[in-house]
Each structure stands twice: as structure tokens, then as C-alpha cells.
Amino acid sequence: MAAETGLVFHPMDQFIVKPLFGDGPVMWYTPTNATLWMLLAVLCVVALFVLGTRGRAVIPTRLQSVAEVFYGFIYKMVEDVTGHDGVKYFPWIMTLFLFIFFSNMLALIPTAFAPTSHIAVTAVLGFGVFIAVTVIGFVKNGASFLGMFWMKEAPLFLRPVIAVIEVISYFVRPVSHSIRLAGNITAGHAVVKVFAAFAGIALIAPVSILAITAIYALEVLVAVIQAYVFTILTCVYLKDALHPAH
Template sequence: MATEAAHGAEMAHGAEHAAEGGSLVFHPMDQFIVKPLFGHGDVGMFTITNVTLWLAIAVLAIIGLMVLGTSKRAIIPTRSQSIAELAYGFVYKMVEDVTGKDGLKYFPYIMTLFLFIVFANFLGLIPMSFTTTSHFAVTVVLALAVFLTVTILGFVKNGASFLGLFWVSSAPLALRPILAIIELISYFVRPVSHSIRLAGNVMAGHAVIKVFAGFAAIATISPLSVVAITAMYGLEVLVAFIQAYVFTILTCVYLKDALHPHH
């Protein structure tokens, strides 16, 4: 197994091309292999991996922007302070618009989620980096944290009346039990869709870029591949922000349901 991990590590450095019977061979999914940061061997629960490294870099980048970048608090803001203030205002307005004034007390948690996903997505676009949000192990934890937080908050705030979220009182009485079952199923599917949407979009975009990079080795189509890579990279920059925004605004919607569960 250690041999296979070492082989995968070598392949993950780039799309390796080989002429085998006239066909082009490359491995676009090797960039998502989790590898030990030090040495070789199996990845255990406490192994420091490339995922660990880039998660730590994302956290340090957030601290650098939000703490060090705003430490002077100048009247005429620096670039880092301006970015921090824009991010703060953007998320604050989102929380206020979706959840109302009641949800603003949970703004720090939502702001942290947004910044972490944004930085993890953008850091993953750096060549030779690792995209942590392309792994379901990361996005599932984020989604489950939101799901459990919102569910516990709903019962703490509303008690048994939180179950009113599943009872569509505006529907005809005969349809309400059926709709309640549908609402209950959709509620428990939330963390699945919440996590898959983020990881799936990020993984797909990076895989497509790697495929185009593989074709760039062929001289006849190399110019087209370079154009395609440039276009896809620009699209991935947009996707990196949009997916962070979608994850965050869905968190706000779920929070609103916990605070105001009645249909």
C-alpha cells in the first residue's frame, strides 16, 4: 500500500503523459490524493498530510487578513483593511437580510465559515497547492456542523414548536401529513446536498483544468488547450467565490428556519 501511495504521489505532481499505443495517458484525479507530509506510508488519524498543511495555511491567511491586516484601523484604510471591511460588510448584510436582526448574534460563526471556504477555494487555485474543499471529509464536517448547530438551536429556541417547520399549515389538511414526511426527508438531506455541492463543483473544475493541461503536450492542439485552461481558470476563480457564497447563504436560510420555524 505504501508503494501505491508513493506512486500516486509522483503522479499527483502533474499530468504525466506517455505514448502507449498512440494514446495520451494522464491522471486528472491524482491531484486529490491525500499524502503524508513527512515520509511515506499509510495515512492515519493523526498523520500530518497535505490536507493538514493547506487547512493550516487557510487559517493563517484568515488571521493575517482579519487580525494583522486590520490592526492599525486607519481612517484611510490599507488594501488589506479594505478587503477585510468589504468581507465583513458583505456577510453582515447577507445575515441581516436573510435571518433578520435575530440572526446577527450568530454572525461571527457565519463569517468564519465564509472566510474559511473562500480562502480554501482560492488557495487551491495556486499551482502545486492542494484544494481542501474538494474533499468530502472537509465539506461534510462543515455541513454537519451547520446542520447540528441549527437543529439544536431550533429546539433550544422554540422547544417542541420547532417541529412546526415540517407541518405546512397553509396546505389542505389531507396533504399535510404527506408534506410533513417530504419536509422531514428534505431536512435530513440538507447536510448531504450542502457538502456535495461545494466539493463536487470544486473537484470538477480542477479535474477539467488538469485534463486540458494534459492535452497541452500535443503540439497541434496546444494553443487551444492554453486558451481553454485560461478560460477555465478564470471560471474557477468565479466558482471559488460563488460556492463560498452559496454555502454561506444556505447556512443563513437554515438559521432562519431555526429561528422562525413556522410556515
């Protein structure tokens, strides 16, 4: 990220966490730009799901019907993937989805900060899901949860090998789960910033701005898809915990 005369590339500066008030150090409790954009996501959820559903109308208002679409979409996903006994985890999965969705979408506002681009955030989400799902698996199934790694359909001599691979893949899940989200968001925002830097040169500015527009459209798609992917993978992991027998 060298600073040069003419072209100035700082594509990663948008991810810097800084205090909202003053220039002091970033302590764990300091209100920062990360705080601001996460709380804006919370406000969006409140606006949609508390204010939007205020009327409790059988014939919904516009906002309420949007909230109902979200509800129906995630509820159906949870029910389809995990079955009926997974429905009681629906509020948690809805929380994850809405947080990621609104963080991703709000981050697309120019000059915004993207909380989901930070591995600290997505790792908490990913490992949170991992730990929760593992605990649920053992609580619901006891030791037979380990049967998930022992393929009864495979030939006997292959089973230990498969078990090792299954265990490794199980522990890689939270890593891929969290890095997928952070990586997608980071990459998209960084690319937009790089093209934005090129817009400083009059000759290539039109191309650059076209490229920004195109990447932005792609990023809108990515924002939605990554929220969806994170959520559906959570459902799949939860299904494994509830019904470890394949």
C-alpha cells in the same frame, strides 16, 4: 485513469492526501498536504483580519478596507437573511465563509491541494451546520420547531404528505450542502487537469492552453460563488431554525 504512452491522464491525483514529511501512513494527526493548505487558509485569515486591521484606522489601509468589505458583506447577509437574533452567530458564519473562500482560492494556485474538494471536509461543514441548526431550532422553539414541517396553509388532507416531503428535504439539506461544494471544486480542478494533459500534444496544445485559461477563469468565479452559496444557505437554514413559522 489508465496510464498510456504519450497521453498521461491522472486528473484525480491532485486530490491525493499525502504526508508532508516522509512516506509513512496517513494517521489522523499526520501533517499532510491537506493540513498545509488548510493552515495556509488560516494564515490568510490571520493576515487579513489580524495584521490587516492592526492599525484600527478610521480611515482604513488597503488591507483593512478589504477586511471591512468581507465583514460588511457577510454581516449584512446574516442580518438580512436571519434577522437581528441571528447576528450572534455571525462569527461562526464568517468562519465558514472565510475558510471556504480561502481554501477555494488557494486551491487555484497551480500544484495546490484543494481541501474543499474532499467530501470529508465539506461533509463536516455541511453536517456541522445541519446539527448546529437543528439543535438551535429545538433549543429556541422547543417542540414547536416541528411545526416547520406541518404546513398550516395547506389543505388538511395534503398536510401529512407535505410533512413527509418536508422532512425528507430537511434531511437531504446537509448532503446537498456538502456535495455541492465538493462536487464543484472537484469537477473544476479535474477538468483543468484533463486539458493540461492534452497540452502534451503539440498540435492541440494551443487549444488546450486556451481552454485551461477559460476554465481557470470560470473556476475563480466558482470558488467565490460556492463560498457565497454555502454561506447564504447556512444563513437560510439558520433562519428556519430561529423562525420556523414560514
